Every structure is written in structure tokens, then in C-alpha cells.
Amino acid sequence: MKYCDKCKVSVRGNREHCPLCNAVLHGEAEPSGFPRLPNEHKKHKLWISILALSSVSACIICLLLNFLFRKHGQWSLFVLGGVVCMWMTLGLALYKQRNIPKTMVWEVFLVGLLSVLWDYFTGWRGWSINYVLPIVSMGVMVVLVFLSRLFHVAAGSLIVYLLVDALMGVIQLVLLLTGCITVPLPSLLCVGVSTVMLAAMLIFRGRKVREELRRRLHL
Numbered sequence: 002m003k004y005c006d007k008c009k010v011s012v013r014g015n016r017e018h019c020p021l022c023n024a025v026l027h028g029e030a031e032p033s034g035f036p037r038l039p040n041e042h043k044k045h046k047l048w049i050s051i052l053a054l055s056s057v058s059a060c061i062i063c064l065l066l067n068f069l070f071r072k073h074g075q076w077s078l079f080v081l082g083g084v085v086c087m088w089m090t091l092g093l094a095l096y097k098q099r100n101i102p103k104t105m106v107w108e109v110f111l112v113g114l115l116s117v118l119w120d121y122f123t124g125w126r127g128w129s130i131n132y133v134l135p136i137v138s139m140g141v142m143v144v145l146v147f148l149s150r151l152f153h154v155a156a157g158s159l160i161v162y163l164l165v166d167a168l169m170g171v172i173q174l175v176l177l178l179t180g181c182i183t184v185p186l187p188s189l190l191c192v193g194v195s196t197v198m199l200a201a202m203l204i205f206r207g208r209k210v211r212e213e214l215r216r217r218l219h220l
């Protein structure tokens with residue numbers, strides 16, 4: 002076993018430096034007592050690289066085709082925009098993959114924002130706020146509740162994410178009342194589900210909600 006002369010402790014494994022004082026360890030290395038964990042990230046890495054290469058080549062092919070057949074307009078820019086949006090949502094999911102509920106709420110915001118931008122720059126038709134926003138935020142709310150049952154996500158953090166997602170319902174209500182939404186059914190459903198969810202949280206977990214908010218917002 003390796004030994005630190007300064008701390009007078011034996012250290013398992015084949016570390017070079019003492020974990021306490023960072024001094025150089027002396028003695029023979031011995032196998033660490035911990036099992037080797039499989040690196041999940043590495044397995045995904047190959048697929049991500051393949052996906053990256055195929056999206057880059059798809060973009061290049063589209064740009065070249067668009068250049069050849071210019072009279073059909075600048076459609077390749079839409080392909081490029083689509084690929085960029087796909088990588089933004091995928092990147093967010095991969096970057097925050099350890100906390101699934103948090104990732105999902107962030108995705109709601111990102112997908113909502115990107116769809117509003119798409120809608121805006123392709124001649125506003127309102128599909129982003131009529132359909133995408135209500136359906137995505139409603140879907141995430143339902144999935145979050147199922148997740149909490151399946152994976153026993155800590156109730157405290159889940160409450161916060163549900164709360165944030167339910168607030169999206171409030172935004173929908175504002176959009177509805179100001180007449181921005183032209184197809185009211187999805188938004189009405191979303192507002193309804195959000196309100197029921199908020200009420201359920203306050204009725205069943207009222208104390209936990211208050212505790213969690215006080216803890217997080219430093220009230």
C-alpha cells in the first residue's frame with residue numbers, strides 16, 4: 002500500500018499524490034478497492050460523432066444543391082436552421098443529462114423559444130404559441146409526474162420543476178387573454194392542466210412547496 006510520510010496514512014490504489022495533502026506518495030501500489038464503473042458517456046460518444054458527421058454532410062449537400070438550383074429560393078437555410086436547433090436541444094439534453102427533470106424543464110424553454118423564433122422569421126402564423134408551447138409544456142408536466150413515480154426523484158426538486166412548468170400555463174393564459182392565440186383549444190387545455198397541477202401541489206404538498214421555495218429563494 003502507498004504511504005504518505007506527512008499525514009502518516011496508507012492510501013489504497015495507485016495514486017501518485019496524497020488525497021489529503023497532495024504530497025508525493027511512497028511505496029508499492031495495490032489495486033483499488035472500488036469497482037470500475039462503465040463509462041456511459043463513451044458509449045454515446047461514437048453515436049454523437051456519427052450524428053454530427055451526418056448532419057454536417059447533409060448541410061453541405063443541401064447548400065451545394067441549393068447553389069445548383071438557385072431558382073427555388075434559399076431553402077437550404079431552413080435545413081441549416083433546423084440542424085442548428087436540433088443540436089441545441091440535443092446538446093442541452095446531453096449537457097444536463099444527470100438531472101432529468103431539470104433538463105426537461107430547460108427543454109420546454111428552449112423548444113418554446115426556438116419555435117417562436119422560427120414562427121417569427123417564417124412569417125408569423127402563430128403555430129408556435131397555438132400548438133408547440135401548450136403541448137410541450139403540458140407533455141413535460143405529465144412526464145414529470147410519471148417520472149417521480151418511476152424513478153423516485155427527490156420530491157423537493159421535482160416540486161420546483163413542476164412549479165416552473167406550471168407557470169408556463171400562466172404565460173399561456175396571458176397570451177389567451179391578450180388575444181395572441183388564435184387556436185384556443187391546446188392553450189386552454191394547458192392552462193387547465195397547469196391549474197389543476199398547481200392546486201394539487203398546494204393541497205397535497207403545500208408544506209413541502211413552501212419549504213422548498215423558502216430554501217431555494219432564500220426567503
Ligand SMILES: [Zn+2]
Nearest residue numbers: 005008019022
Ligand atoms: Zn498526506
